[in-house]
Structure formats: C-alpha cells, structure tokens
Amino acid sequence: MAPHIDAPLISAFVERWQPDTNTFHLPFGEMTIMLHDVQAILGIPIDGRALSCSETDHERSLISRVGELLLVREESLRGAHCVKGGVKVSSILGKCSASGRDETCQVTGWLMSTIECCLFTDKSKSRLSSKILLDLDRLDDVPKYSWGSACLAFHYRQLGVASRSESRGIGGCLTLLQAWIYEHFPCFRPRSVRKDVGPDEPLASSWVYAAESKDKSRLVSFRARLDRLTLEEVL
Incomplete structure (x- = not known):
C-alpha cells in the first residue's frame, strides 16, 4: 500500500464489509460510502456521462487504446511494458516524456496515470x-x-473481492476509504493536527497521516475498538 495508507485500519474495516449490501456491518447497524462522500472527500464530479466499470471484453484491447492516446505503436507497449493484460504506469510515463514528445502527449500520459493510480488502482x-x-x-x-x-x-467491487477469505490484497481508491473513516469515526483519526481547507477543496487533503506501525497488534486493536463502537461516536 502507499505510505499514507494505514493498512491495519483499512483491513479492520474490510473485514466488516458485506458484498451483498455494499455496506460495513457495525455493532449499531450498517454504513457505507455515498456519492456525496466521494464528491466531498475527493473533489471529483458525480454528475455527467456514465463510465462503465465492466470487465467484459471490448472490441479493442486496453493496450491498443493506450497506444492510440499516446500516439505510439501498440507493439511498443507489449513485452516488458505489459503485465497481465495491463500496461505498467512507469512505461506510460516513460513513453510520454521521451525526447520529442509534445505537451499534449505529456499531459495525456499524466492524466492516464492519475486516473489509474488514484481512482481505479489495482492490487499491483x-x-x-x-x-x-x-x-x-x-x-x-x-x-x-x-x-x-x-x-x-x-x-465497491474491490471491497467485495478483498472481503473474501482467500484474498491477499485490495484495490480501489484507498485514499477515499481512509478519509471516509477519518471523517465519520473520530476515534480512528490520526494523531497529527488536521489542516484547514477551503470550502471548494477536497476533504482528503486536510488529513495528514502520521506513520504508525503496520503490525498485527494494531489490527487486533482496531478490531476490538470496532466491536465497542457506538452510534454516538459516529459523525
């Protein structure tokens, strides 16, 4: 996980996830991340054209689409640049920053990498x-x-996959999940001072994560605290 992600805290909440209802099962009832949470925490639009999260086959491959957007040959993205049907982010950034590439290509590579690494992250x-x-x-x-x-x-889908007993990791926007926990559950907030943000700034930028141990003892502690959690402690 990224350095700012508190893995034991995330794991404790993932264990409470129920894929059938897309909610966290807590001692007093159920809670979940809502669209208005996404907008407030990440500052990204929730209105507009629909995007599909389907993993079904398309007429064109992802690798060919990346090649189209970066204006490079599909063949140049295969081999060492291709991993399990995806394209390494480092390869995308390398292609768009190569000598002679124009600003449009550089912005395209940065945008593609940001979309993938921040919003639709896989386990890798x-x-x-x-x-x-x-x-x-x-x-x-x-x-x-x-x-x-x-x-x-x-x-939601990544939480469902991660909640299975055989799973060994989690994808998805963990910044969203962690900031959502901080916003609604004060008892799990980091010890650092919260920064002030403007009314139009994403709430996620207000949290400064103080590095903590990622050993199992903290996971056990978070599990016990969730078991004792009351409705009065939730914002």
Missing part, C-alpha cells in the same frame, strides 16, 4: 489495468464524465 498499484479508458472517445471530454460514481462502483 503500478499497472494501468481497468477498462475505463475504453469508454473515452477523446481525453478532451474527461470533465464531462461522472468520475465519482465510477470510482465508487469500482471501489
């Missing part, structure tokens, strides 16, 4: 693998899409 945390880009005809249209709803749907 270093590979562009989601099929979201296949829905985009032109990157100029990015502001017209409902990124919040797509991010939330993708995150």
